[in-house]
Amino acid sequence: GAGVSQSPRYKVAKRGQDVALRCDPISGHVSLFWYQQALGQGPEFLTYFQNEAQLDKSGLPSDRFFAERPEGSVSTLKIQRTQQEDSAVYLCASSPNRVLQPQHFGDGTRLSIL
Amino acid sequence: DAKTTQPNSMESNEEEPVHLPCNHSTISGTDYIHWYRQLPSQGPEYVIHGLTSNVNNRMASLAIAEDRKSSTLILHRATLRDAAVYYCVSGTYKYIFGTGTRLKVLA
Numbered sequence: 288g289a290g291v292s293q294s295p296r297y298k299v300a301k302r303g304q305d306v307a308l309r310c311d312p313i314s315g316h317v318s319l320f321w322y323q324q325a326l327g328q329g330p331e332f333l334t335y336f337q338n339e340a341q342l343d344k345s346g347l348p349s350d351r352f353f354a355e356r357p358e359g360s361v362s363t364l365k366i367q368r369t370q371q372e373d374s375a376v377y378l379c380a381s382s383p384n385r386v387l388q389p390q391h392f393g394d395g396t397r398l399s400i401l
Numbered sequence: 402d403a404k405t406t407q408p409n410s411m412e413s414n415e416e417e418p419v420h421l422p423c424n425h426s427t428i429s430g431t432d433y434i435h436w437y438r439q440l441p442s443q444g445p446e447y448v449i450h451g452l453t454s455n456v457n458n459r460m461a462s463l464a465i466a467e468d469r470k471s472s473t474l475i476l477h478r479a480t481l482r483d484a485a486v487y488y489c490v491s492g493t494y495k496y497i498f499g500t501g502t503r504l505k506v507l508a
Contacts, residue, residue: 329501
C-alpha cells in the first residue's frame with residue numbers, strides 16, 4: 288500500500304533562496320509530523336499537526352521555517368532565506384492518531400544549501 | 402525533554418540473538434518507548450514500542466526495565482537484512498530520538 292510520500296527527494300538551493308518541501312501522508316492519517324535529520328545524527332522534531340491544526344511548532348529552529356497543512360492532508364514545509372546550516376534531510380511522518388499508533392516515516396527530502 | 406543514549410555500534414554474527422541497549426533515565430511516566438531502524442537514504446522504519454510491560458512482535462522483543470530508565474531491543478536471530486542504525490525513541494507524539502546504534506551483522 289502507499290506509504291508517506293515526500294517530494295522532491297533531493298533539492299539543491301543557493302543560500303538566500305526560499306524552498307518548499309511537500310509531504311503526502313498515508314490516506315486517512317490524522318496526525319502529521321516533520322523532523323530534521325542532520326548528517327550522522329538522529330531525527331529531531333520540528334512540528335506536529337492534528338488534521339489542519341498545528342498543535343506544536345516548538346522544534347522549528349527559527350521564524351524562517353513555516354509549515355502548513357491547510358486541508359488536513361498534504362503538508363508543506365517552507366524555509367525562507369535558506370542558510371547553509373539548513374542543509375539536512377527533512378522527514379515527514381504520519382499516524383492514525385496522536386498517541387497510540389506508531390509514526391510512519393517517508394524517505395525524506397535531502398536539502399543542500401550551496 | 403528526555404535524553405536517550407545508546408552505544409555507537411555493535412556487531413553480531415548471523416543467526417545469533419542481538420541485544421541492543423538504551424538508557425532513557427529522564428523519561429517521563431507517560432512517554433512510550435519506541436524502537437526504529439534506518440537504512441541509508443531511507444526513513445526510519447518502525448520496529449516495536451511499549452510503555453511498561455515487555456512486548457513481542459514478529460520483528461523483535463522489547464524488554465523494559467521496571468524503573469523504565471532503560472530498555473533493550475532483542476532481535477532473536479539476526480540476519481544480514483537487520484544491519485541498520487537502530488534508534489531508541491522516547492515520547493508520545495513528539496519523538497526524541499536517541500544517538501543510534503549501528504548494527505553490523507557478520508555472515
